[in-house]
Amino acid sequence: MLRSYAIGDVHGHLQKLRAAHALIASDRALTGDDQAPVVHLGDLVDRGPNSRGVLDFLDQGRVEGQPWVLLRGNHDRFMQYFLRPGCKPEPRRPDLDWLSPNVGGRETLASYGVETGMHPDLAALHDAAVAAVPGGHRDLLECLLPAFRRGEVFFCHAGVRPGRALEDQVEDDLIWIRGEFLDDPRDHGALIVHGHSPVEQVTHYGNRVNLDTGAGYGGPVSAVVIEGREVFVLTENGRVPLGPVG
Template sequence: MVRSYAIGDIHGQRARLEAAHDLIAEDRARVGDSDAPVVHIGDYVDRGPDSRGVLDLLMRGRAEGRPWICLKGNHDRWMRFFLDPGCKPEPVKPGISWLEDRVGGAATLGAYGVDAGHHRDPVRIHAEARAAVPAAHLAFIDSLPFSYRRGGAFFCHAGVRPGVPLEEQDPTDLMWIRGEFHRDRRDHGALIVHGHTPVDRVTHFGNRVNLDTGAGYGRPLSAVVIEGRDVHLLTPEGRVHVPPEPGRESG
């Protein structure tokens, strides 16, 4: 049996990320598995109070040799584009600034000690941000893969383009897609494990599982264990089965 753990969109919630890893450690101890990977499906930054701490934690875990897979989310790329010398816009949302409240970049910079308030000159903010964010954090974001496949599961941040082989998916779709993917009921060749679009609870749609339970909006951060196509939510009381609900749709 192939076992994997996965954690939904984190959005600067370091304390909740630590709690999610505690739940995974408890499940590992119950089943006697120290090797199954933990897949983080992206969006480590923005909106929450400690994006810097989240990146530090993930980087330290990987440096210590923990079996952690960290995928790239759209907010991670958005931050990286902002911090380029030319302050590039996110290509999917060229008219929206990363610093806008609805995106959450200002909260991210706050964790690095940079005041990104609306009253300040954006050029000055950009200069201070480039000086404050460690090069190691940018290199970490640059190193992140867009997907990971293990057993019968395919992990990515947002979803996949229906009808396109998994190995040929476009990175922008893997980080940004919503409607076309959510509406498609066909089997994609693997169980797609994703986030990106908040749902009230971890939901198994038959051909996909959405793990984004809204940590970026102050709601819970969810961790699951996946065995084949069976999904269980991890809670302080133990596993809770997440059955398929193929009649539902999100986003």
């Protein structure tokens, strides 16, 4: 039976991310399995105080060859596009500015020592950001995956377009979709494990599992282990089985 670990939205909270990894390490010690992948569901950056530390941690793991899978969230793509030549807007939401107070880009840049109010215009701010963000972090943002399939489980940041084959899903939906996916009770061909839409606790809806427990708003970064289609929340007291609500 395939075993996978997954970690929900991080939003720049390094200590919460480390705590999630510590829970996974404890579970690995019991199973003896040090190769099961750890899938990070995206939204690694923004809102929290240490997006730089989060990307440092994940980039170091990548260099060390850790069995980690890093997915792209909409906030990660905001940062990715901002750092590209021309300071491009997020393609799905060109109306939404990464530097708007509710998005979190200002906090991310501050973690690199870039104060947004200290630059005369957007071009100067972009140049300062590119100079401050290490090349390894920019490479990591470019290499994030839109989704990951393992056995009976399909991992993505936001969800999938109902009625479309999993292999035909497009990134805009995988990192942005909400209502059409969240309100659809149909089986999507695999158990969908996602984040993006905050809930108070990890929740299993039968066809999907939501791991976004609101780290960007003061909540924890949650971790689960999945064996086949069985889901267990990882806690300091070990595994807690997670069944479908209702």
